[in-house]
Amino acid sequence: MLTLSVGLTQYMVLSAILFGIGLFGVLSKKNAIAVLICIELMLNAVNINLLAFNKFVTPTQFIGQIFAIFVITVAAAEVGVGLAIIIAIYRNKLSVNLDEFDWLKW
Amino acid sequence: MDNSIWMVAAFYLLSAVIIVSALLVVFLKNIVHSVLWLAVCFIALAGLFLTLDADFLAAVQVLVYAGAVCIMVVFGIMLIQRGDMGKTNLFNSQTGVAAGVVALVLVVSGYLSAATHWVGTAAPVPHKTVEHIATLLLSKYVIPFEVAALLLLVALVGAIILAKEVKAKC
DSSP: OTTOOOOHHHHHHHHHHHHHHHHHHHHHBSBHHHHHHHHHHHHHHHHHHHHHHHHHTOTTTOHHHHHHHHHHHHHHHHHHHHHHHHHHHHHHHSOOBGGGOOTTOO | OOOOHHHHHHHHHHHHHHHHHHHHHHHOSSHHHHHHHHHHHHHHHHHHHHHTTOHHHHHHIIIIIIIIIHHHHHHHHHHHOOSOGGGSSOBOTTHHHHHHHHHHHHHHHHHHHHHSOOOOOOOOOOSOHHHHHHHHHTTTTHHHHHHHHHHHHHHHHHHHHHHHTOOOOO
16 A cells, blocks of 8 residues: 555545545535536546546557547537526526425426 | 556546535535536546547547537526525435435445456557557447437437427417
8 A cells, every 4th residue: 555556446446436526516515606616527527437447458549549539529518508497597587596486396 | 458557646646636526516506607617527538538548539528528518508597597696506315215215326326337247358459559440430339339320310300499488389
C-alpha cells in the first residue's frame, strides 16, 4: 500500500469519492441549479472511470475515450435543457426551491 | 505505464484539488461561488485526464465544461436569482438521510473496487490519440456519432423553445 504507485484502484476510489460528493449534493440541495451542478460532478466521476479503464484494461482500443466523448456530449445537452426548464419554471413560480415544486402532488 | 514519482505526485495533488473543490461546490452557501469552484474542479479534472493519457479528452474537458457549461450555468443564475445571494445554496430537510445513503454508496463501491481483482494489461496507450479517436468515430462508431449530433440539435431546439415560452394563441 505504501509503494506509491497509481493504479486502477486509486482512480476508482477517487471516482467513487467524487460520485459520492455529487450524489450528496443532488439529494440534499434546495436550489435546482445546485442539483444540476452536482449532476455534472457525478458525470465527471463516470468519465474518470471510463478513462481509467481505457488506460489500464483496453489501452489500444480507445473504447473508454469514445464513451467519455459521448458522456460529455450528453452532459452538455442535459445542462442546456435543464437550465431552460428551470428558467421556465422560475417564470411561473418565481422560485427555484425544489421543495416548492409540488404541482404534481395529489 | 510510467509510475515515476512525478506522475504519483501529480495524481495525488490533482485528486486533492478535485475533492476539495467538489466539497466547496456542495458546501458553499452562495451559488455563484459554487459555480466558480466547479470551474476549478473541471480544470483539475482535465489535468487528471492528462495523467490518464487522454489529451484530446483533456482539451474537450476545458473547452466544454470549464468554458461552456460553467458560463451557461452562470448566465442561468443571472436570469433567475433575486435578492440575497448569500443564501442561495442551502441544504434541505433530508440532509441526514442523504449523508447516510452516500456513506453506504461509498462503502459498497470502495469495498468492491478494492476487492475486485482487475485483469489489466501493461500495454501503453498509443501516443496519437486524436487520430485513433477520429478513425474510430467515423468508421466503427459512426452511427452513435450521428445520433449524438442529432441529440445536440434536438437539445438546442428544445432549450430555445422551453426558455422562450411559447405563448398559446387564443
